[in-house]
Amino acid sequence: MATAVLDKLESIGGFSPLVKLARGQQPLEQINTMFRAVGVPILAFLIFLMLWSAAASQVNTSLGQLPGPAQVWHQAGGLWEEHKAERAKEVAFYERQEKRNAAKLEKNPDAKVKWRTYNGRPTYFDQIVTSLITVFTGFLIASVVAIPIGIICGLNNTLYTALNPLIQIFKPVSPLAWLPIVTMVVSAVYVSDDPMFDKSFLTSAITVTLCCLWPTLINTTVGVSGIDKDLINVSKVLRLSWFTQIRKIVLPSAIPMIFTGLRLSLGVGWMVLIAAEMLAQNPGLGKFVWDEFQNGSSNSLGRIMVAVFTIGFIGFILDRGMLALQRWISWDKSAVLR
Amino acid sequence: MAAHGSANFNEDRIMSSAYLSIEGVSIEFPTPNGPFKALDHVDLKINKGEFISLIGHSGCGKSTVLNIVAGLYQATEGGVILDGKEVNEPGPERAVVFQNHSLLPWLTAYENVELAVKTVFKGKMSKAEMRDWIEHHMKLVHMDHAMHKRPDEISGGMKQRVGIARALAMQPKVLLMDEPFGALDALTRAHLQDSLMEIQNEINSTVIMITHDVDEAVLLSDRIVMMTNGPEATIGQILDVELARPRERLVLADDPEYNHYRAEVLRFLHERHAKPDVPVSKPAAEPKEVVATQTETVVEKEEGPQLKLATSEGKSKQEEVA
Numbered sequence: 001m002a003t004a005v006l007d008k009l010e011s012i013g014g015f016s017p018l019v020k021l022a023r024g025q026q027p028l029e030q031i032n033t034m035f036r037a038v039g040v041p042i043l044a045f046l047i048f049l050m051l052w053s054a055a056a057s058q059v060n061t062s063l064g065q066l067p068g069p070a071q072v073w074h075q076a077g078g079l080w081e082e083h084k085a086e087r088a089k090e091v092a093f094y095e096r097q098e099k100r101n102a103a104k105l106e107k108n109p110d111a112k113v114k115w116r117t118y119n120g121r122p123t124y125f126d127q128i129v130t131s132l133i134t135v136f137t138g139f140l141i142a143s144v145v146a147i148p149i150g151i152i153c154g155l156n157n158t159l160y161t162a163l164n165p166l167i168q169i170f171k172p173v174s175p176l177a178w179l180p181i182v183t184m185v186v187s188a189v190y191v192s193d194d195p196m197f198d199k200s201f202l203t204s205a206i207t208v209t210l211c212c213l214w215p216t217l218i219n220t221t222v223g224v225s226g227i228d229k230d231l232i233n234v235s236k237v238l239r240l241s242w243f244t245q246i247r248k249i250v251l252p253s254a255i256p257m258i259f260t261g262l263r264l265s266l267g268v269g270w271m272v273l274i275a276a277e278m279l280a281q282n283p284g285l286g287k288f289v290w291d292e293f294q295n296g297s298s299n300s301l302g303r304i305m306v307a308v309f310t311i312g313f314i315g316f317i318l319d320r321g322m323l324a325l326q327r328w329i330s331w332d333k334s335a336v337l338r
Numbered sequence: 339m340a341a342h343g344s345a346n347f348n349e350d351r352i353m354s355s356a357y358l359s360i361e362g363v364s365i366e367f368p369t370p371n372g373p374f375k376a377l378d379h380v381d382l383k384i385n386k387g388e389f390i391s392l393i394g395h396s397g398c399g400k401s402t403v404l405n406i407v408a409g410l411y412q413a414t415e416g417g418v419i420l421d422g423k424e425v426n427e428p429g430p431e432r433a434v435v436f437q438n439h440s441l442l443p444w445l446t447a448y449e450n451v452e453l454a455v456k457t458v459f460k461g462k463m464s465k466a467e468m469r470d471w472i473e474h475h476m477k478l479v480h481m482d483h484a485m486h487k488r489p490d491e492i493s494g495g496m497k498q499r500v501g502i503a504r505a506l507a508m509q510p511k512v513l514l515m516d517e518p519f520g521a522l523d524a525l526t527r528a529h530l531q532d533s534l535m536e537i538q539n540e541i542n543s544t545v546i547m548i549t550h551d552v553d554e555a556v557l558l559s560d561r562i563v564m565m566t567n568g569p570e571a572t573i574g575q576i577l578d579v580e581l582a583r584p585r586e587r588l589v590l591a592d593d594p595e596y597n598h599y600r601a602e603v604l605r606f607l608h609e610r611h612a613k614p615d616v617p618v619s620k621p622a623a624e625p626k627e628v629v630a631t632q633t634e635t636v637v638e639k640e641e642g643p644q645l646k647l648a649t650s651e652g653k654s655k656q657e658e659v660a
Contacts, residue, residue, distance in 0.1 A: 230440035233410055236428040238457045238508075248453060252444040331444030331488075 067302040075302035083123040131284030138208025146216035154224025171214040175272040200282040207276040215264035223257025259326040356383035362416030378570035391555040394565030433505035439497040448485040495526035515547040
């Protein structure tokens with residue numbers, strides 16, 4: 001039983017030295033391997049924290065000393081406490097409302113009762129969720145547009161030649177340049193008495209779309225145009241219909257490149273989102289940073305630093321997520337993906 | 339020129355009843371330095387059930403001929419008629435086995451054949467019939483034990499077997515093979531050649547195979563078509579291989595007739611580095627006769643008596659078998 005578990009663990013990458021250590025195979029070498037795989041990055045991180053701490057204590061700003069690792073950790077705890085307090089307030093609000101309405105109905109069953117939703121301040125964690133929803137909305141729109149256009153461009157050289165200058169011109173444009181235009185267009189076009197989305201949300205999402213369209217588009221084009229000519233000949237001999245050819249031959253062979261594009265796009269989108277949210281005032285992480293900056297309390301820099309780490313960590317997780325998705329979808333399980 | 343070509347076309351059409359005829363095919367490829375004429379007036383008639391090898395030096399346009407028959411290239415002049423219909427686009431009745439197998443790497447061997455079968459027999463076969471059909475062809479190429487493996491999990495020879503199964507499963511009128519065993523090691527190649535002969539014995543399909551390998555050509559073919567070097571390559575000589583079937587590799591290794599054919603092809607390949615001085619205006623119209631005279635003249639120069647011995651032996655052998 002124990003050996004079966006060990007075997008299973010060994011087959012999962014990264015655990016094999018640990019398993020070998022448990023079996024007593026060359027313990028010194030296993031410890032050495034583990035140290036190189038895990039110990040070295042941890043050591044590097046510790047050195048980074050020390051340098052940061054030492055450097056931060058040297059810098060004084062108008063908001064006090066630049067926060068070191070300890071203060072940032074403290075602020076992270078503070079944000080978590082605020083989140084819990086806010087949730088408790090929300091629960092209490094609904095309980096009170098429940099009681100009040102129940103009491104009213106008891107007195108007079110025909111009485112009109114009002115149910116209100118709690119309108120508290122969004123907490124740090126609510127803001128993270130908002131940011132994620134916004135970035136995925138923008139990213140999905142971009143993917144839905146970019147992949148088909150990329151496929152067509154990859155198959156049709158004339159169209160590629162026609163679109164290439166446009167792609168090259170729009171690709172390097174900063175989100176900050178798009179944002180005013182997008183804001184004005186959304187304000188002008190999206191007019192509704194009962195809007196389903198906030199304008200700030202739409203503005204941020206569309207700005208993300210405009211910036212993360214390009215990597216997917218370009219990589220899909222390259223992937224599709226690089227299909228093995230013999231496979232195209234196979235499809236010609238079989239007289240596959242256009243759609244079957246796309247589905248059975250073009251898409252599978254372009255999948256690795258499409259995913260490379262999607263990963264780049266999501267990375268760009270997440271980076272762009274923070275700037276877009278700052279200016280569009282979409283209640284996400286970007287707005288959090290901006291508000292803290294405007295707030296200017298002695299805690300602000302620490303809290304912004306927490307946001308910096310959160311943004312970095314989420315960006316990393318998103319990339320790993322895309323990688324896992326690629327591994328799951330891709331037919332070539334042996335391909336080395338990093 | 340074009341008018342002349344089309345006149346020939348009609349005339350030949352009436353005169354011959356060949357299953358597949360390549361008629362006055364020339365092709366030019368546009369290049370920055372003007373058109374490049376790869377083929378010049380290739381004429382060849384192939385009967386049903388015949389196994390033809392195309393042999394020649396690299397770059398002589400063998401693959402171009404095959405691609406024109408496949409419909410992947412369009413001839414600049416002349417054309418190809420298969421079973422009374424002109425070829426003008428690729429299609430499953432002219433299945434191709436590509437040199438580098440060209441299996442879809444994301445599908446298993448079975449699924450690769452299935453894609454072809456589903457496309458070709460859509461609406462003509464039930465699901466169960468399709469499954470039987472695919473499995474039958476997998477057995478035919480001895481791949482039934484590994485049919486659910488993906489191409490990257492099987493060896494080069496096995497991939498090529500699947501490629502052949504995929505082509506045969508389309509039930510083509512003519513099977514086109516573009517150096518099918520060129521990328522394989524000698525032993526694997528021998529195995530595949532034996533398999534191919536076995537299959538050919540069973541289903542007797544019409545085959546055009548491109549090869550670099552003289553032994554392969556002699557062993558497998560009914561006729562060997564030797565091409566001159568490009569540019570403006572054409573058919574230099576056609577050799578009838580009248581060895582009795584079924585042919586055994588080991589028995590033939592010592593067979594003087596076999597070795598004669600082999601020497602014949604080798605000599606052609608060594609001697610004809612340029613366009614042949616012998617004009618081959620219309621060899622395809624009566625291929626057998628032309629070939630007979632050609633072989634005799636060539637051989638008489640160098641080893642006259644041996645040929646007579648070999649041919650008479652071969653003929654008597656054939657009679658025995660028959």
